[in-house]
Amino acid sequence: MPPKVDRTSRRKETVPGGSSQGDRSHGEGFNSEAVPDEKDLRKLSASELLKALLERNTDPIVGKMLNVLSEKIPNEISEQVEAEKRARSLVVSGLDEAPHQLKPSERQKDLENKVADLLDILEVECRPVEIYRMGKLDPSRPRLVKILLPSNAHWRTALANAKNLRSAGLANVFVRKSMTAEERRHEYELRQEARERNRGKSKREWVVFRGELRKISDLSQSQKLGNH
Structure with missing residues (x-):
């Protein structure tokens, strides 16, 4: 069987x-x-x-x-996610801090109100996904502010209208795109070079514009009014 x-x-x-x-x-x-x-x-x-x-x-x-x-x-997946977020992120410098004695929640509320006013000036109609200050509290100067917008279109509008800050009385507030560490190093080197070229001159002749070292005289009138 x-x-x-x-x-x-x-x-x-x-x-x-x-x-x-x-x-x-x-x-x-x-x-x-x-x-x-x-x-x-x-x-x-x-x-x-x-x-x-x-x-x-x-x-x-x-x-x-x-x-x-x-x-x-x-x-690589993590890098792609970060790159996508960076393409919708703004970094703002010069935005005054709330009094340090306030509660963290009160300082955050103050920041959100200031960002809302800033977006009005930049003609951006949206609710940011994230708003926060970067780094530790420094009494000597305001920390940078990171703003994550819901779309790249809002991001482009904000950067295109950064020139509005000067006429709105915020000449000391600057808006730029979020950058990688390598891009920040390159930007810093360009600004150092611009500073050296402008040294000893009665007025600035060189600026960093859109990641390049440019002569102010070569920029258009609208570009000269930009936030750079």
Whole structure:
């Protein structure tokens, strides 16, 4: 008499896609003889797919590449998220701080009111996603303010209308885009160079305009009135 076959085991071995019901959800059991069903693969997370690839791989070079890839994916996703937020963010300098003896919630309310007035001047009609001061409280000068807007269109409008600040009596308030550390270093170097070129002159001739060192005489009238 032929040996009795366990139906449960047989069913487990013949699940379409080359994996068992129990293994499929964890990205395991994809043997080399059967091609996994694409629908099953789409149910796996990126980390599960990478794990399955590493388990099936026999090439040591490919294995190292997959390990590096598994580290890069989360970092690059995080960088993309940060870049998207940066494309909607403004940094404001020169906006007066509330009295330091106020409660934190009162200082935040004061900041939100000032930002609302600022956006009116910049002709931006929206409710900011985030508003906060950066760094530790410094009695000697106001901290920078970060404003995250809901869209890039609002961001472009704000920067385009930064020239309105001067005529509104806020000549000492400056609005710029949010920058990476490398961009900030480059901007600082340009400002240092502009300062050196203007040294000893009766009036400024050089300014940093949109990430470039420019002569004021080369700028249009509207650009000269800008907030830079």
